Amino acid sequence: MDRLVYTAMTGARHVMEQQATVSNNLANATTTGFRAQLDAFRAVPVVSEGLPTRAFVVDSTVGTDFRSGPIETTGRPLDVAIRDTGFLAVQSADGSEAYTRNGSFKINENGILQTSSGQTLIGDGGPIAVPPDTKIAIASDGTVSVVNDNYAPGPSNTLGRLKLVNPDTKNLLRGDDGLFRQADGTPAENDPNVRLVDGALEGSNVNPVDSMVNMIGLARQFEMQMSLMKNAENNAAKATQILALS
Incomplete structure (x- = not known):
């Protein structure tokens, strides 16, 4: 259970960071000469004595979209x-x-x-x-x-x-x-x-439509991570009941 919690937690935390970046881009959609910020994350497998079945999300290089604006x-x-x-x-x-x-x-x-x-x-x-x-x-x-x-x-x-x-x-x-x-x-x-x-x-090279679609996708990803953490909590409760019966 705890392994699933930590995996989902890292995913949720970095989704929140991506949402902050997209929000900043949207706030500067009308800023003169603004360049959109890009977030990049990568999955890193957890090396342990057990099977390599877990992966955490870590920050990768944060980049910038240098395409010209209108x-x-x-x-x-x-x-x-x-x-x-x-x-x-x-x-x-x-x-x-x-x-x-x-x-x-x-x-x-x-x-x-x-x-x-x-x-x-x-x-x-x-x-x-x-x-x-x-x-x-x-x-x-x-x-x-x-x-x-x-x-x-x-x-x-x-x-x-x-x-x-x-x-x-x-x-x-x-x-x-x-x-x-x-x-x-x-x-x-x-x-x-x-x-x-x-x-x-x-003008800014931020595309408001693409940013809004990206924001909706990130919100759904965050809900998915929260659902995984809720499932882990339910599994722990069921396991506790079984142990109590035995």
Whole structure:
């Protein structure tokens, strides 16, 4: 009985973890540049003196779906979308370099170009400062330029170039802040082949319909594990009655 309980318990616990992952994906179905998280589990046989009839569920590598999301035109000068593969380099809260697909930018009170989440964008010479009373434009290669509003038409001044990278996705790890970093902690190299689409944003690559179907399937799997534990309890009660009669 106890063997069945522990086997069903590990299965139920990891089904709950999968449900949490799917719920997080659904919550970010409209988040700009979000990449769906994937859970992977594997069965491990229990090695003992008895017959190899039991298996436990253990965590395997947690991955990410790096497929591109839909690109929607916004017409906003501070919106960019990455075409195909690649990432924008930003400075995370701890000062380290991280990577994101969120191309919704803003200019903070100090004139520094940031993402909508508040991470400072990294340029070829550090953070990019935008002068006041200017109109900003971002080229497909990441070059940021401005035109003074006091002149019509005014000369274009280049402020810098966004750092665009394209590291191997196998070496990227997702942090608790939703940003990606290289597993060895080293900064990625600039990739001149990464291209931007100005005035557009990339949506999440989460498919809400598939996620809802997956959630229903996980709920049924959880009920099955609970049923096994209930059967184990009933078997133990029957065995106790037989022992009491003898």
